[in-house]
Amino acid sequence: MDSIRSRFFWQGVGNKKKYHMVRWEHLARPKQFGGMGFIDTRAMNKVLLVKWLVRLDSGESNICLDLLRRKYLGGNSVAQQKKRGNVSQFWQGVMNVSSWYEQGLGWKCESGALIRFWEDVWMEECPLKLCYPNLYTICQNKNISVAEAFEKAWNFDFRRGLSKRDLADWRELVGKLIKVSVTKKRDTPIWKLEKLGKFTAKSLYDYKMTGGVDKIQSAEQLVSRKWKGAPLCKLCKERETGEHILFGCPVAVVVWCWIRDVFGWEAIPSGFHNLQSSLGETSTMRASGLVLVASVCWALWKTRNNWVFNNKLISNPKIPAYQTIGYMKQWAKMHPKSENLLEDIKQLMGGMSCW
Numbered sequence: 001m002d003s004i005r006s007r008f009f010w011q012g013v014g015n016k017k018k019y020h021m022v023r024w025e026h027l028a029r030p031k032q033f034g035g036m037g038f039i040d041t042r043a044m045n046k047v048l049l050v051k052w053l054v055r056l057d058s059g060e061s062n063i064c065l066d067l068l069r070r071k072y073l074g075g076n077s078v079a080q081q082k083k084r085g086n087v088s089q090f091w092q093g094v095m096n097v098s099s100w101y102e103q104g105l106g107w108k109c110e111s112g113a114l115i116r117f118w119e120d121v122w123m124e125e126c127p128l129k130l131c132y133p134n135l136y137t138i139c140q141n142k143n144i145s146v147a148e149a150f151e152k153a154w155n156f157d158f159r160r161g162l163s164k165r166d167l168a169d170w171r172e173l174v175g176k177l178i179k180v181s182v183t184k185k186r187d188t189p190i191w192k193l194e195k196l197g198k199f200t201a202k203s204l205y206d207y208k209m210t211g212g213v214d215k216i217q218s219a220e221q222l223v224s225r226k227w228k229g230a231p232l233c234k235l236c237k238e239r240e241t242g243e244h245i246l247f248g249c250p251v252a253v254v255v256w257c258w259i260r261d262v263f264g265w266e267a268i269p270s271g272f273h274n275l276q277s278s279l280g281e282t283s284t285m286r287a288s289g290l291v292l293v294a295s296v297c298w299a300l301w302k303t304r305n306n307w308v309f310n311n312k313l314i315s316n317p318k319i320p321a322y323q324t325i326g327y328m329k330q331w332a333k334m335h336p337k338s339e340n341l342l343e344d345i346k347q348l349m350g351g352m353s354c355w
């Protein structure tokens with residue numbers, strides 16, 4: 001289905017084979033992320049299957065759901081249920097999308113019976129196994145539910161005695177746990193990708209199509225969620241916020257200076273708040289400015305990730321500039337009025353040679 005539609009988009013109805021200039025996934029991205037907003041039917045299909053999992057966990061009652069729950073879940077939540085071999089094709093299909101489901105799933109704790117203590121999101125904004133990785137590693141029963149843990153008055157069996165550092169973590173965790181109380185009611189799933197907590201197919205679809213790029217995980221953000229890593233930029237040791245990566249870091253500054261010089265801006269933007277005024281200065285920039293900004297940000301973000309996660313540092317600050325132009329060219333192909341954009345690209349390339 002998707003391949004037919006993608007072929008149609010590039011070839012039209014004629015039989016002559018043409019090149020597919022952009023990957024289909026890029027076209028299928030939502031419009032606000034530079035795609036064409038086409039629906040990727042395979043992904044949408046998965047999203048609609050997730051809807052079944054949402055309904056199963058919600059406790060909603062109808063003959064079909066009750067039957068499935070009795071047959072496959074036996075009083076557990078979807079995530080608690082271990083994969084089994086001999087199951088119907090329908091169930092297999094549904095279980096294959098459970099990883100998509102779990103990416104947006106959180107719980108409001110009532111009885112705690114449906115919630116996995118370490119793996120689910122229920123007390124903090126991330127699973128406790130990520131907040132307290134050392135404790136999780138030495139914990140004997142990693143699948144324990146919140147209800148079971150509460151029953152044991154939060155006394156976990158650890159494989160070895162707690163080190164000094166573990167003990168500090170443990171005290172901190174217990175300090176939070178004593179505020180938890182359980183009730184007799186059924187736990188309520190909360191959909192984390194929507195503000196109101198209710199599942200929508202659109203929220204999951206957009207999230208999967210953009211790879212979650214709207215949620216930039218800078219080091220500072222990870223630390224505020226208790227990730228034990230350095231909150232400093234790996235390059236310049238400043239505090240690493242999203243704005244630092246895209247505007248403050250020396251690599252970013254060099255790239256913005258190049259753009260400032262080409263378009264005659266008075267100053268480089270120091271953050272999203274004064275980016276708008278820079279863009280407004282040149283009239284042609286208004287039309288294609290968004291593509292430019294997206295390209296710069298994407299190039300800087302990729303550079304940062306390559307350095308942080310793969311230890312690959314760029315040899316020359318011109319590299320993110322070249323990447324920026326590369327993304328702009330790629331996007332220009334999809335832009336309805338690409339003349340301005342192509343003109344900007346030409347100017348930017350010109351500015352690069354006298355750099």
Ligand SMILES: [Zn+2]
Nearest residue numbers: 233235236249
């Ligand atoms: Zn930096």
